[in-house]
Amino acid sequence: MSDKEIPIAVVASQAAPRAQPSIYPEPFASRMKGRVKRPLGDLFGLSNFGVNLTHLLPGSGSALRHAHAKQDEFIYILQGHPVLITNAGETQLSPGMCAGFKAGTGNAYQLLNKSNEEVVYLELGDRSAGDSVVYPDDDIQATLVDDKWKFTHKNGLPY
Known part of the structure; x- marks a missing residue:
């Protein structure tokens, strides 16, 4: 992307959604149905x-x-009332609340929208090279190689 193509400012809600809704392999990608990320x-x-x-x-x-x-x-959290699930259990969130997840702690997390209203939130993360991800509830793990996520089963076999 050249400097000429970089905007000065945008209306965040009008930014294009991610072209590929999920980078997970199946059967996990389809579990992300109903999630829209605008990068x-x-x-x-x-x-x-x-x-x-x-x-x-x-x-x-x-x-x-x-x-x-x-x-x-x-x-x-900007809108709605998601449930944050961590190693400590479930925490109900509401607009104005925030949470941070320090790398290397092993504290696995996700947000679930168990409500009848849309949830909107900002997520920020660094892009440290050589990252890896564990998924304690599923037979999947990920490693960042050359800026691309590689997914395998927990026994190391590729998806």
């Missing part, structure tokens, strides 16, 4: 961290419950 950081050519405006329809989830080895993540 705001990419619009501005940000390379050190990512920013997404994410919408969760009723019944949908943010991701598989996961924990990063090297990348920190942060969420800020």
Whole structure:
């Protein structure tokens, strides 16, 4: 992307959604139905961290419950009442609340929209090289190789 193509400012809710709704392989990708991510950081050519405006329809989830080895993540709830699920259990969130997830702690997390209203939140995460992700509830793991996520079963066999 050249400097000429980078906008000065945008209306976040009008930014194009991610072209591929989920990078997970099946059968996990279809579990992300009802989630729409708008990659705001990419619009501005940000390379050190990512920013997404994410919408969760009723019944949908943010991701598989996961924990990063090297990348920190942060969420800020703008609209709706998602449930945050971590190793400590469930926490009801509401607009104005935020949560942070330090890399390397093993504290796996996800948001679920168990309500009848849409949830909208900002998610921010760094882009540390050499990251890996564990998914304690599912037979999947991920490793960041050359800026691309590689998914395998927990026994190392590829998807």
